[in-house]
Amino acid sequence: MGRTVNKKANPKLGVEIAGIKFRNPVMTASGTFGYGLEFTPYTDLNKLGGIVVKGLSLNPRQGNPSPRIVETPCGMLNAIGLQNVGVDYFIKEKLPALRKYKTQIIANIFGETIEDYMEVAKRLSDSEGVSAIEINISCPNVKKGGIVFGTDPSEAAKVVSAVKGSSRLPIITKLSPNVTDIKVMVKAVEEAGADAISLINTLTGMVIDVEKRKPVLATITGGLSGPAIRPVAVRMVWQAKQVAKVPLIGMGGIMNARDALEFIIAGASAVQVGTANFVDPDSAAKVADGIEEYITRHKTSLKDLIGSMKVG
Amino acid sequence: MESAAVKILYNKEVAPKYFKLGLSWKTPPIAPGHFVMLRVSDGLDPLLRRPFGIYNVLGSKGKGTFKGNGIELVYQVVGKGTQILANKAAGETINLLGPLGNGFPHPDGSKKIIMIAGGMGIVPLHMLAKSTEGAVLLYGARDKKVASMAKDFKDTKCKVKIATEDGSVGKKGLVTELLKTELKSDSVVYACGPVGMLKQASIISQAAGVKCYVSLERSMACGIGVCLGCAVKAKTHNEKENKNYRMVCSEGPVFDSEEIDWDAL
Ligand SMILES: Cc1cc2nc3c(=O)[nH]c(=O)nc-3n(C[C@H](O)[C@H](O)[C@H](O)COP(=O)(O)OP(=O)(O)OC[C@H]3O[C@@H](n4cnc5c(N)ncnc54)[C@H](O)[C@@H]3O)c2cc1C
Ligand SMILES: Cc1cc2nc3c(=O)[nH]c(=O)nc-3n(C[C@H](O)[C@H](O)[C@H](O)COP(=O)(O)O)c2cc1C
Ligand code: FES
Numbered sequence: 001m002g003r004t005v006n007k008k009a010n011p012k013l014g015v016e017i018a019g020i021k022f023r024n025p026v027m028t029a030s031g032t033f034g035y036g037l038e039f040t041p042y043t044d045l046n047k048l049g050g051i052v053v054k055g056l057s058l059n060p061r062q063g064n065p066s067p068r069i070v071e072t073p074c075g076m077l078n079a080i081g082l083q084n085v086g087v088d089y090f091i092k093e094k095l096p097a098l099r100k101y102k103t104q105i106i107a108n109i110f111g112e113t114i115e116d117y118m119e120v121a122k123r124l125s126d127s128e129g130v131s132a133i134e135i136n137i138s139c140p141n142v143k144k145g146g147i148v149f150g151t152d153p154s155e156a157a158k159v160v161s162a163v164k165g166s167s168r169l170p171i172i173t174k175l176s177p178n179v180t181d182i183k184v185m186v187k188a189v190e191e192a193g194a195d196a197i198s199l200i201n202t203l204t205g206m207v208i209d210v211e212k213r214k215p216v217l218a219t220i221t222g223g224l225s226g227p228a229i230r231p232v233a234v235r236m237v238w239q240a241k242q243v244a245k246v247p248l249i250g251m252g253g254i255m256n257a258r259d260a261l262e263f264i265i266a267g268a269s270a271v272q273v274g275t276a277n278f279v280d281p282d283s284a285a286k287v288a289d290g291i292e293e294y295i296t297r298h299k300t301s302l303k304d305l306i307g308s309m310k311v312g
Numbered sequence: 313m314e315s316a317a318v319k320i321l322y323n324k325e326v327a328p329k330y331f332k333l334g335l336s337w338k339t340p341p342i343a344p345g346h347f348v349m350l351r352v353s354d355g356l357d358p359l360l361r362r363p364f365g366i367y368n369v370l371g372s373k374g375k376g377t378f379k380g381n382g383i384e385l386v387y388q389v390v391g392k393g394t395q396i397l398a399n400k401a402a403g404e405t406i407n408l409l410g411p412l413g414n415g416f417p418h419p420d421g422s423k424k425i426i427m428i429a430g431g432m433g434i435v436p437l438h439m440l441a442k443s444t445e446g447a448v449l450l451y452g453a454r455d456k457k458v459a460s461m462a463k464d465f466k467d468t469k470c471k472v473k474i475a476t477e478d479g480s481v482g483k484k485g486l487v488t489e490l491l492k493t494e495l496k497s498d499s500v501v502y503a504c505g506p507v508g509m510l511k512q513a514s515i516i517s518q519a520a521g522v523k524c525y526v527s528l529e530r531s532m533a534c535g536i537g538v539c540l541g542c543a544v545k546a547k548t549h550n551e552k553e554n555k556n557y558r559m560v561c562s563e564g565p566v567f568d569s570e571e572i573d574w575d576a577l
Contacts, residue, residue, distance in 0.1 A: 031540075034537065034538035038536055063543065063557055076360060089554075277538075281409070
């Protein structure tokens, strides 16, 4: 695919979220696009609205034992264990090359304690080139017996307000779908100061090798992603939209522009493309092109499409 | 490295469930040990690409690295994806990502090269055989039909010794037994095949104080080092990036066998 000439951004495709101007509503999802630079042989990073980098923690993380992935019908399970180079290495070794592109760089962060989250956020906001922070709250809190921040509204709120207080950057909170009522989580993180909300992270699942009667993944369970989860994700974005005051960023199984438009029509101001990057490393740019084509064909704008679902 | 839609030149069964697939592709430079990821279907199931080693670069006279107008792969039908591949006909197009991986370190000529392959492990070693002289290939195959692949090594300057599980050709038993007799103190070993075989080859080589390079397989999603799914545990800690795991797709698939924590595989 290689590089294409970077044409002027179409104003009908642009969107502003939490004060950040995106040239188009398509970003790449955390953990599926590395630190962006790995994709330069295959796609034009300047065609993307934003790049959300692999989840960063205070110290480098080794990740889980192998096998870490397994394919499932129309999807995959992963249990990477949040392996990453650590926030300092990212700032020093990856960010300088990444910020040269005409795309917004969003740092996805996680921690095992609230203090971890705060420190990572602080270091990122002291560095040049990061436009926003996306908080991954689908992680266990080691100080609270491993309860996952993102499944408990009050723990989630604590993380968000702590990060908000440690950073000058806009805060996107990324919600876990592994909850009974997504609206409760939306309200909790919004009240705590989230400037935008992204959803969904992966759904917990597992696969068993019946011949061996053993789980396929070394960690037994993993996170399900890909087209298999898309209807669940669209439903959650639609539910979130009923209560959310801040903009939503939708994701889960987006393979093409049609899929992305479902999220936008359900109420998302922007989308993220994840697993599709593995199938076609040029996916996200193609989704952006396809949304532009749709907007031209329907003589509309992104703004008018957001949350435009007609019921009845 | 590129993502390309390429035309199938041929796709023929050479032994039961073993296929040779020719693809028309003006290749970037390819080194022995490189692989490609194929998207076997445009549909959503199977979703992920499948990795395959490169057996031959077509129309190339290269040595060391090869540039040509096509590649040949050899694959075994083991599941859904490879079955879909087997049903494809000449003239159809297929999407390919590659060449990927690090490839074998090029032998410097000071050592006697022993290649050891089990089953499909013969694939990347065929490319290596084409760029070396005076090497020996030890090939472990299920039976006579699979062992017939060894005749492709006639176009290389490489001696072939076979072991089959059923004894139908060559020595009956495990190919690692051949390694024990073949190994000298001035050898270097290049191995590809099932994990059990690689581990044995590693143990035998280490005991003899000989370097052994192994080409590993792992389930893959991206093939380009970003999903971190194809990890293997290393014995050594990478100080610069402070990590214990290596990605088979981007840091491998070829590793110094001493680097791998075999008990964790
Ligand atoms: C770097 C690399 C090079 C390879 N080169 C070749 C080659 O030259 N020729 C060839 O025939 N095969 C090769 N393989 C293995 C090949 O990728 C798998 O056989 C293929 O992905 C199976 O797909 P499937 O849909 O048919 O099987 P699935 O339905 O996905 O699985 C069927 C069975 O195959 C096993 N399997 C799945 N993926 C892999 C894998 N990546 N490695 C080993 N076993 C697997 C599964 O555990 C299962 O038991 C290579 C793998 C790697 C990682
Ligand atoms: C291999 C892999 C790694 C991921 N790593 C992260 C991560 O580090 N942080 C995070 O917030 N989400 C992570 N995710 C979740 C994705 O960002 C996304 O929320 C999810 O996969 C759903 O989108 P998709 O179906 O388009 O992939 C990861 C997903 C995959 C498949
Ligand atoms: S397959 Fe994704 S990192 Fe190797």
